[in-house]
Each structure stands twice: as C-alpha cells, then as structure tokens.
Amino acid sequence: MDKRGRPCRMARMGTRHVIWDWNGTLLDDAWLCMEILNGMLARRGLPQTDLARYRETFSFPVVNVYRAMGFDMSGDAFEKMSVEYIDEYQARRGECALQPGAVEALAALREAGLSQSILSAYRQDMLESVVAERGLGGYFDHLAGNTNIFAASKADYGRTLLKKIGLDREEVLLVGDTAHDCEVARELGVGCILVSCGHYSERRLRALGVPVFANLLQAARQLSREAIPSPTGNEQALPA
Numbered sequence: 001m002d003k004r005g006r007p008c009r010m011a012r013m014g015t016r017h018v019i020w021d022w023n024g025t026l027l028d029d030a031w032l033c034m035e036i037l038n039g040m041l042a043r044r045g046l047p048q049t050d051l052a053r054y055r056e057t058f059s060f061p062v063v064n065v066y067r068a069m070g071f072d073m074s075g076d077a078f079e080k081m082s083v084e085y086i087d088e089y090q091a092r093r094g095e096c097a098l099q100p101g102a103v104e105a106l107a108a109l110r111e112a113g114l115s116q117s118i119l120s121a122y123r124q125d126m127l128e129s130v131v132a133e134r135g136l137g138g139y140f141d142h143l144a145g146n147t148n149i150f151a152a153s154k155a156d157y158g159r160t161l162l163k164k165i166g167l168d169r170e171e172v173l174l175v176g177d178t179a180h181d182c183e184v185a186r187e188l189g190v191g192c193i194l195v196s197c198g199h200y201s202e203r204r205l206r207a208l209g210v211p212v213f214a215n216l217l218q219a220a221r222q223l224s225r226e227a228i229p230s231p232t233g234n235e236q237a238l239p240a
C-alpha cells in the first residue's frame, strides 16, 4: 500500500524496461546520510543514531526525519540544517560505492534483453555526471533527473521519461528503495519492486505490498526470469 492506503502494482510477467532509482538503490549512500545526521546530532549534544534506526525513520519530506531524530526545528533551523546536510553530502558523496552486485545486475538485465533507465531526484546535469563518473552510462537508454525546480515528485518528470521509453506501462517496472518510489510507480501506472539495502527497512517496505528483495542481485535474478525472452537473452547470467 502507498501512504494513502492504495495498493501499489506488483511486478508482473513480461517486463521489457526497468526504471532504476539512484540514491539508496544503485548507490549505497544510506550509511553516509546516517553519518551526516550523526555529525549534526553530535554538534547539538543529541544522542547518536544507527543504520537500523535510520532505516526505520527516513521518509519524505526530510523535515520529518529531523523531528523524529530529536532536532529542535524552531525558527529557521530547517533551512540551516538543510544547507549543513547538503554541503557535507556533496563533499563526501564520492565515498559512496555502488550497491554490491549493481554492475552485475545491470549487465544481467541487459543480457536478458531488457532496456534500462534511471529516474532520480538529482538535477539532470548532476545525474548525468555521477552516472558517467561510475562508468555506467552504457547501461541506460535514458537518464531522467529533475529538470523542474517546482516538481514535487519524481512522477512529475517520470511521465516525460515514460513517453521516451515508448512501451506499454505493463511492460515497465520501477526498482526503488523507499515508499516514495512505490508511490511514483503507482502514479506512473508501472509495476514496482523494492530493495531493502537502501534507506528503508525491510519491515517498512513489506508493508507497502510489493515484492521486496534484500539486494540487487536477487531483484535482477527475478526480473531476468520475468523478462520477455529476447534472442540474446541469458537467464544464467547471474550466479545462483
């Protein structure tokens, strides 16, 4: 179920295209977000958090995370904390690796004949540069970052991505790591699966009613099995 209580669509047979979320799904950055929060907590004399609690707390909008962590949100605290957080994230984002198995998962889905894209909250130019930095550009037909500063949801620019993909919505599936990804998939009318190696705990993801996988290799294995066979398809591309 999404946060308004409506069911998200499950993954179905016959996927031809996978839309990936970037942060927390392909990029292993939840630990960095937790460390940045811990630095901010320490500077204010507040108790530290850990990854398990972070994954139980993280949500959109981020102001709710700050409140749940015990920050004093009076006055212009949110604006100041946002700058503090973003500055440190930008300075340290290079420390984040891809999720374990990310490249193998992308390669296996390509082998299975699926096309792939990224739908990210990053600004378009930033998304293009981070994907190029990681040498992943060749896996994706489209990179859809935020081109509209007024966009409230990835669904706003996801619709443009769907038009570019040009397939039936039944043949498109979104892989993400948060309730927001599930909501975006529902708004776009595409299927959704979630991975619990990102910013949400497995417990919270399971409550959304879509398939949840512990890691990208497990997700890719399932998607390869469900893919519409192509002449070059190879379902044995992933280790068992």
Ligand SMILES: [Mg+2]
Pocket (backbone or CB within 6 Å): 021, 022, 023, 024, 025, 176, 177, 178, 198, 199
């Ligand atoms: Mg994410």
